[in-house]
Each structure stands twice: as structure tokens, then as C-alpha cells.
Amino acid sequence: MKNYFFFNKIKGFPYYYYNDSFIIRYFEDVIKNIMISYNYNEIFMPFFDKVGLYKSSLGEVTDIVEKQMFVIPGYKVNDNVCLRPEGTVSCIKLVLSSGLLRGYNQKKFWYFGPMFRRENTQLGRNRQFIQFGVEIFGINNYSAEIESILVVSRLLKCLNLNDKVLLEINFIGDSCDRFRYKRILFKYFIKYIFLFNMNCKRRLYFNPTRILDDKDSVLYDIILQSPKVYDFLDSKKKCDFFLFLNKLSYLKINYYINYYLFRGLDYYDYIVYEWTFFFRGVKQSICAGGRYDGLLRCVSNNDIYGTGFAVGIDRLLILFKENCSLIKKSLDAYLICFGNFSINLRFEISEIIRKKNPFLSLEVDFYLGGYKKQFSNANKSGARFVIIIGDYELINSCLKIKYLKKKENQIYISFLNLGDI
Numbered sequence: 001m002k003n004y005f006f007f008n009k010i011k012g013f014p015y016y017y018y019n020d021s022f023i024i025r026y027f028e029d030v031i032k033n034i035m036i037s038y039n040y041n042e043i044f045m046p047f048f049d050k051v052g053l054y055k056s057s058l059g060e061v062t063d064i065v066e067k068q069m070f071v072i073p074g075y076k077v078n079d080n081v082c083l084r085p086e087g088t089v090s091c092i093k094l095v096l097s098s099g100l101l102r103g104y105n106q107k108k109f110w111y112f113g114p115m116f117r118r119e120n121t122q123l124g125r126n127r128q129f130i131q132f133g134v135e136i137f138g139i140n141n142y143s144a145e146i147e148s149i150l151v152v153s154r155l156l157k158c159l160n161l162n163d164k165v166l167l168e169i170n171f172i173g174d175s176c177d178r179f180r181y182k183r184i185l186f187k188y189f190i191k192y193i194f195l196f197n198m199n200c201k202r203r204l205y206f207n208p209t210r211i212l213d214d215k216d217s218v219l220y221d222i223i224l225q226s227p228k229v230y231d232f233l234d235s236k237k238k239c240d241f242f243l244f245l246n247k248l249s250y251l252k253i254n255y256y257i258n259y260y261l262f263r264g265l266d267y268y269d270y271i272v273y274e275w276t277f278f279f280r281g282v283k284q285s286i287c288a289g290g291r292y293d294g295l296l297r298c299v300s301n302n303d304i305y306g307t308g309f310a311v312g313i314d315r316l317l318i319l320f321k322e323n324c325s326l327i328k329k330s331l332d333a334y335l336i337c338f339g340n341f342s343i344n345l346r347f348e349i350s351e352i353i354r355k356k357n358p359f360l361s362l363e364v365d366f367y368l369g370g371y372k373k374q375f376s377n378a379n380k381s382g383a384r385f386v387i388i389i390g391d392y393e394l395i396n397s398c399l400k401i402k403y404l405k406k407k408e409n410q411i412y413i414s415f416l417n418l419g420d421i
């Protein structure tokens with residue numbers, strides 16, 4: 001019995017093909033060139049890592065650790081591995097375990113690849129999604145954040161999307177500031193506990209800043225009236241934040257201070273930011289990042305610093321298709337043959353054509369039907385012109401070319417002039 005059931009697509013695990021895959025490759029090319037121009041090093045990371053690595057770094061009360069990891073059980077408890085839900089932690093593991101931070105301390109890396117989270121799937125929220133990420137190590141001033149923001153701005157400008165998104169920024173202090181702030185938040189939110197669902201109640205007791213990240217509209221006004229972490233920072237930190245924002249203004253980068261922006265992971269410190277856009281009335285984050293010095297302090301004896309961001313490529317695709325158009329270049333030529341000699345030699349001929357015209361896209365007809373059938377295949381392929389080879393053309397060492405979209409007569413090109421196609 002044939003079983004078609006397993007051949008249905010699984011929700012949240014998208015296929016990208018035709019124009020979508022073409023656009024994603026285009027993003028990759030743009031990103032690659034930007035990364036070369038800013039001197040970042042590309043890394044390829046494993047798709048799996050120990051569950052403990054993520055639990056100890058991202059925080060136990062985070063969406064990812066609580067419910068989103070795809071875990072594969074090992075033989076012992078500590079052997080459990082999972083599909084990588086994000087890239088920063090794996091990148092930190094690389095720099096620490098390979099001694100990459102020894103010597104010259106300014107180290108900049110980037111990655112591009114799939115991440116996996118067991119999410120409730122909806123448009124722009126998949127279980128397998130692609131991220132482009134950047135991590136900068138060794139810098140304890142805001143130059144690293146400035147360059148990170150410049151990199152994302154450049155990417156958005158190259159894609160003509162810079163005025164379609166909003167850069168939101170906040171300064172969340174260090175772990176001591178947040179410890180004090182969490183107690184103040186707790187006192188504030190406990191008054192509204194009758195409005196909270198079970199999840200928010202749990203967050204209130206374990207980490208009330210996570211409530212600020214809640215997307216439930218019931219709490220919207222309550223969150224907007226809640227105390228701001230900014231009000232509890234010392235004057236040095238406030239001044240740093242002000243200088244950072246000033247620098248952005250000098251660089252003509254538009255931003256909005258969102259005092260309630262708290263990234264959903266425990267490891268962020270000081271400056272955090274997010275680029276957002278509205279799609280069909282729903283706010284989506286397209287890129288998010290920040291500093292994670294506190295995390296590095298917990299996992300290394302040395303004073304090392306780190307900051308980074310990740311762009312969601314699936315969401316970038318949605319935003320791009322909504323605002324811009326990039327159509328895959330159509331096929332240039334379709335080669336058809338008739339007569340035994342030319343049929344036998346069609347691959348040799350097509351190889352010569354490709355060698356002489358490296359930028360020409362050429363499709364060879366595989367069906368080998370009659371002339372009419374092959375010509376109709378050429379028309380359906382969408383090619384600009386058809387290359388016809390019969391015995392006459394072989395004897396005279398030439399190709400017959402017929403344009404399919406222009407009203408031009410057919411022309412003959414000698415094999416010696418193939419570079420002119």
C-alpha cells in the first residue's frame with residue numbers, strides 16, 4: 001500500500017524554492033560582501049550541542065529552555081543533546097575552547113544557517129528558521145554595538161528596507177541593577193496578579209522582567225505603566241547610554257528608546273536592541289541583539305566581553321517580498337537537436353557553449369521528441385532564445401539561434417564566434 005501521509009509537509013519546517021531560494025541566496029551574497037568589507041570571520045557551527053550548554057547559558061526560565069528545544073536523549077542525563085536553538089552560545093564555546101581570544105583581542109565572527117525551536121508556528125515563526133548572526137569579542141566599550149548596528153543598517157539599506165523597520169533600544173544595566181529592578185517589578189506586578197495567566201504568574205515569581213516581553217494585549221497598559229530599569233541606573237551608566245545614543249544620532253541612525261525592551265534570554269547586559277516591523281498588524285522582530293559580558297564572566301576566569309545580534313532570514317524574506325521585487329533571471333537559452341549526429345553530440349556541444357559563455361544559462365532538452373515537441377518545450381521553458389542543432393548546422397560548424405520573445409529572424413552563429421551569443 002502506498003503511504004502518502006509521510007509526504008505531507010510538516011508545519012514549521014519550510015521548504016524554500018524557485019524565487020524564494022533565489023532571494024535567500026541573494027541575501028547571503030549581500031551579507032557575505034558586507035562581512036568581507038567589515039572584516040568578520042565566518043564560522044560553521046555544529047547543529048547539535050549538549051542541552052546543559054543552553055540551559056546554563058540562556059537561563060532556566062526562558063521560552064527556549066522551558067519548551068522550545070528539540071532534545072535527543074543520550075545514554076546518561078548529561079549526554080542529552082539538542083538541535084541548536086540559537087548561535088551565540090555555540091560561538092562562545094568555540095572561542096573559549098579554541099583559545100581564539102588569546103593575543104590580539106578584537107575578534108569578530110559571523111554565521112549563517114538554520115536554528116531549531118519547538119514554537120507555535122505561524123507566519124514568520126517557524127520551527128526551523130535561518131539566522132545570520134554576528135558576535136564581537138574582547139571590546140568593553142560601545143564601539144562593538146555601534147559597529148553591529150552599522151552592519152545591520154547597511155544590510156537593510158542594501159535591501160532597500162531601512163525605512164520599513166524601527167530600531168528599538170534599551171539599556172538594561174548589569175546583573176546587580178537587574179536584581180534590584182526585579183524586586184521593584186515584582187512589587188508592582190503583584191497588584192495585578194488576578195489578570196495574569198499561569199505562565200505570567202510563574203514568570204512573576206521566577207523572573208518578572210520576562211513579563212515585559214509578554215505579547216498578551218491584556219497586559220499592555222500595565223506594562224507601559226511599570227517602573228523603568230533606566231530610573232534605577234547610576235549616573236555613570238545613564239551617561240554611557242546617552243553617549244551611545246548621541247553617537248548613533250551623529251551617524252544618522254534613527255532609533256526609538258523602548259524602556260521596556262527586555263530580551264527574552266537571561267544573558268544580556270547593558271545595551272540591547274531590536275529591529276521590528278509590522279506585518280498584517282502584527283509586530284515582528286527581524287533582528288535582535290545586545291551585550292552578554294555577564295554570561296562570559298560566568299564561563300571564563302578571564303575578563304572577556306562579548307556582544308552580538310542575529311537577523312531572522314525567514315522574516316527578512318517576508319519583509320523583502322512585501323516591499324521589493326527581485327525576480328530570478330530567466331533562462332537564456334534552450335538547446336534542441338534533431339538528427340542522429342547532433343543528438344549524439346548534444347552534451348559535447350553544450351559544454352563548448354558553456355565554456356565560451358560562462359554567464360549564459362543553458363538548458364539542454366532531454367526529451368528528444370520530434371522537432372515540434374522540442375520547440376514547444378523551449379517555449380515553455382521561458383528561455384530568451386532557442387539554439388537549434390541539426391545535421392546542416394553540424395556540417396557547417398554553426399548554431400541556429402531563434403529568439404522566442406522578440407520578432408527577429410533566426411540567425412546563424414559560427415562555432416568560432418560562440419562568445420558573441
Ligand code: ATP
Binds near residue numbers: 286
Ligand atoms: P521573538 O520575540 O519573535 O520570539 P526572539 O526574541 O525569540 O524573537 P531571538 O532569539 O533574539 O528572537 O532571535 C533573533 C531573530 O531570529 C529574531 O529577531 C527573529 O527575526 C528570528 N527568529 C527567532 N525565532 C524565530 C522563529 N521561530 N521563526 C523565524 N524567525 C525567528
Ligand code: MG
Binds near residue numbers: 063264
Ligand atoms: Mg522567541
